[in-house]
Amino acid sequence: MARVYNWQIRREMSYWYPENRPQKQFAAVFDINKCIACQTCTLACKTTWTSGKGQEYMLWNNVESKPYGCYPLAWDLKLLKQLGPQQWNGGGYEGRTIFEAAPAGQRVLGWRPDDHDFSYPNVGEDDCAGKIENGTNLHFPHLTWFFYLARICNHCTYPACLASCPRGSIYKRPEDGIVLVDQGRCRGYRECTQGCPYKKVFFNPLTGTSEKCIACYPKFENKLQQQCFLNCIGKIRMAGYISQPENAIPENPIDYLVHVRKVALPLFPQFGLEPNVYYIPPIHAPDSFLRQMFGPGAAAAIETYRKAPDDPDLAGLLSLFGCSEQVMPRWKRENDTIIGAEENGAEIVRVPLREPVYIREAFDKKYNVARVNCP
Amino acid sequence: MRPLYRFVVISISFTFLLPAGCQKTPPPPLTEVAAVKASSIPAKSDAAAWNAAPEFVAKLILQDLVEPRLMTASTPEVRVRAIRTDREIAFRLEWEDATRNDLADPGNFCDACAIQLPQKFEPTVPAPQMGEAGKTVEITYWNAGWQAKVEGRGDAITDIYPNATVDHYPFDAKSLEKGSPQQQEMAKRYAPARALGNAMAGPRDTPVQDLIADGPGTITPAAANGSKGSGQRTAKGWAVVLSRRLPEGIAAAANPQIAFAVWDGAKEEVGAKKMRTAWINFNVKDQP
Numbered sequence: 329m330a331r332v333y334n335w336q337i338r339r340e341m342s343y344w345y346p347e348n349r350p351q352k353q354f355a356a357v358f359d360i361n362k363c364i365a366c367q368t369c370t371l372a373c374k375t376t377w378t379s380g381k382g383q384e385y386m387l388w389n390n391v392e393s394k395p396y397g398c399y400p401l402a403w404d405l406k407l408l409k410q411l412g413p414q415q416w417n418g419g420g421y422e423g424r425t426i427f428e429a430a431p432a433g434q435r436v437l438g439w440r441p442d443d444h445d446f447s448y449p450n451v452g453e454d455d456c457a458g459k460i461e462n463g464t465n466l467h468f469p470h471l472t473w474f475f476y477l478a479r480i481c482n483h484c485t486y487p488a489c490l491a492s493c494p495r496g497s498i499y500k501r502p503e504d505g506i507v508l509v510d511q512g513r514c515r516g517y518r519e520c521t522q523g524c525p526y527k528k529v530f531f532n533p534l535t536g537t538s539e540k541c542i543a544c545y546p547k548f549e550n551k552l553q554q555q556c557f558l559n560c561i562g563k564i565r566m567a568g569y570i571s572q573p574e575n576a577i578p579e580n581p582i583d584y585l586v587h588v589r590k591v592a593l594p595l596f597p598q599f600g601l602e603p604n605v606y607y608i609p610p611i612h613a614p615d616s617f618l619r620q621m622f623g624p625g626a627a628a629a630i631e632t633y634r635k636a637p638d639d640p641d642l643a644g645l646l647s648l649f650g651c652s653e654q655v656m657p658r659w660k661r662e663n664d665t666i667i668g669a670e671e672n673g674a675e676i677v678r679v680p681l682r683e684p685v686y687i688r689e690a691f692d693k694k695y696n697v698a699r700v701n702c703p
Numbered sequence: 704m705r706p707l708y709r710f711v712v713i714s715i716s717f718t719f720l721l722p723a724g725c726q727k728t729p730p731p732p733l734t735e736v737a738a739v740k741a742s743s744i745p746a747k748s749d750a751a752a753w754n755a756a757p758e759f760v761a762k763l764i765l766q767d768l769v770e771p772r773l774m775t776a777s778t779p780e781v782r783v784r785a786i787r788t789d790r791e792i793a794f795r796l797e798w799e800d801a802t803r804n805d806l807a808d809p810g811n812f813c814d815a816c817a818i819q820l821p822q823k824f825e826p827t828v829p830a831p832q833m834g835e836a837g838k839t840v841e842i843t844y845w846n847a848g849w850q851a852k853v854e855g856r857g858d859a860i861t862d863i864y865p866n867a868t869v870d871h872y873p874f875d876a877k878s879l880e881k882g883s884p885q886q887q888e889m890a891k892r893y894a895p896a897r898a899l900g901n902a903m904a905g906p907r908d909t910p911v912q913d914l915i916a917d918g919p920g921t922i923t924p925a926a927a928n929g930s931k932g933s934g935q936r937t938a939k940g941w942a943v944v945l946s947r948r949l950p951e952g953i954a955a956a957a958n959p960q961i962a963f964a965v966w967d968g969a970k971e972e973v974g975a976k977k978m979r980t981a982w983i984n985f986n987v988k989d990q991p
Contacts, residue, residue: 442810
């Protein structure tokens with residue numbers, strides 16, 4: 329094993345291959361607080377990429393209700409149990425990653441889901457964490473909690489699928505860091521389906537090869553955001569590129585949210601993969617749960633996010649989510665206007681900091697008729 | 704030794720010696736795989752012609768040289784017989800396996816077996832685990848899942864999960880004439896491995912694949928060696944016939960070698976996780 333640096337856990341760690349970062353790294357921010365689990369992203373992906381034979385059960389994108397939802401079954405709990413209790417110390421991780429905890433004979437600590445684990449794609453939907461007592465009514469803040477976790481491949485800097493494959497059939501593109509399975513080379517050993525902790529590689533039983541999210545690379549190569557991003561009606565997602573923390577560019581939306589404001593966090597950073605989808609954690613879930621899922625920065629991220637109404641830069645950038653199909657590598661705020669731009673500064677889109685509100689009276693006095701919301 | 708004990712020991716000794724003297728002495732175990740020459744290659748594993756070939760019992764060992772390693776031994780041995788003609792050579796591999804595993808899905812693996820020969824017969828053999836750089840090995844690989852497909856398992860999700868229902872595939876749209884080039888082209892879009900010509904992705908007309916390797920992790924489909932094969936379940940496991948063209952130069956080689964491997968799908972053996980042999984002496988000289 330080689331020694332590589334993982335900034336998310338603030339230390340060197342063991343990995344199967346030497347550190348070899350791409351020229352640019354695809355990354356995304358998902359604002360969990362905006363997700364309503366409509367599954368439009370799931371369907372957008374499904375109809376675009378996995379409508380073929382043997383792909384019936386594949387959900388390269390899925391949305392699950394936490395704490396009980398999961399696809400495949402208990403994907404996170406099983407690995408957390410395998411890994412056992414581990415320790416963060418401040419912002420640094422002192423526990424073992426899944427590479428460092430690999431059992432003898434294996435490259436990665438993992439488990440392989442079988443077809444039963446894929447039989448319940450939306451198990452736990454809307455199940456909340458606590459018991460609803462008889463007579464409970466609507467109460468703010470809510471008496472118990474759940475939240476929706478939208479998941480795609482994290483296109484990790486240190487992919488466990490790539491490390492697991494004994495024949496080098498999985499590769500990370502140098503131009504954008506997207507992780508792909510070479511469909512001409514894969515022999516369906518399913519080491520990757522065992523190794524990926526996020527369970528985002530799927531075995532196709534009819535072609536005998538494994539397949540995964542491709543980050544819609546034909547679109548991304550053309551500076552367009554992915555299908556699941558474009559179709560998100562909650563506008564929770566933004567795609568772009570991420571820099572290393574020491575090279576963070578505040579004008580880069582992903583860098584600003586992840587590195588500058590630290591409001592977006594990786595999913596299970598303790599696994600050690602340096603995943604590149606970052607989540608703004610839900611404001612209403614307990615810190616202990618969020619700390620386990622997103623690392624020690626969860627509480628501070630929520631504190632920052634809660635202040636967004638009084639923070640025109642943060643609120644402004646969040647309002648840019650979902651406003652263009654184009655990837656926006658740069659952004660800026662001009663008073664009450666937020667501008668998404670190309671890398672060279674060329675404007676792509678501009679949006680108001682706050683959408684204007686128009687109040688329509690319920691009764692139209694001119695026509696002496698009550699207004700309804702149906703057109 | 705006290706007298707009573709001496710009597711007991713002598714009696715026991717005679718008890719074992721007497722029947723042994725009445726039995727035929729078993730032949731010494733073979734030290735090589737020996738191919739007998741015949742006019743044709745039997746296609747079926749139960750053909751009487753196999754009885755003319757001596758049986759070599761190859762002990763299998765764990766593949767524990769490279770990750771992912773197999774950590775727990777499974778299939779202990781494979782019984783091998785070999786027959787050759789002037790152009791072809793065939794092997795019958797038999798091993799015990801309590802379960803038929805011929806369906807690959809996310810959590811299930813197929814039984815399989817393979818033979819391995821050096822591509823060139825030189826004084827030093829390649830590394831036994833998949834050869835090495837510059838010392839290529841040729842592999843003939845049989846897979847129980849492919850056998851099931853050749854024997855008629857269909858290419859639909861309902862062939863794997865009979866109760867599955869699918870609303871619609873884009874390539875089954877009414878606007879596409881079934882079987883037309885346009886329809887097939889559309890189907891390929893949703894089967895990328897097939898579109899790229901990956902031999903794993905079928906459709907299959909043989910349960911056997913010719914492969915070459917230059918070390919662990921390098922296995923690659925080979926130019927055809929004319930391999931054929933067929934596997935059948937036996938009372939205790941599998942009997943698989945594998946045949947290929949006679950390797951060039953093998954008859955004149957000083958000390959040709961061969962190796963075998965077996966995968967037990969029930970134990971999740973796949974790829975490098977397998978039971979294998981070391982190199983074994985391989986005699987292809989004309990037998991008397």
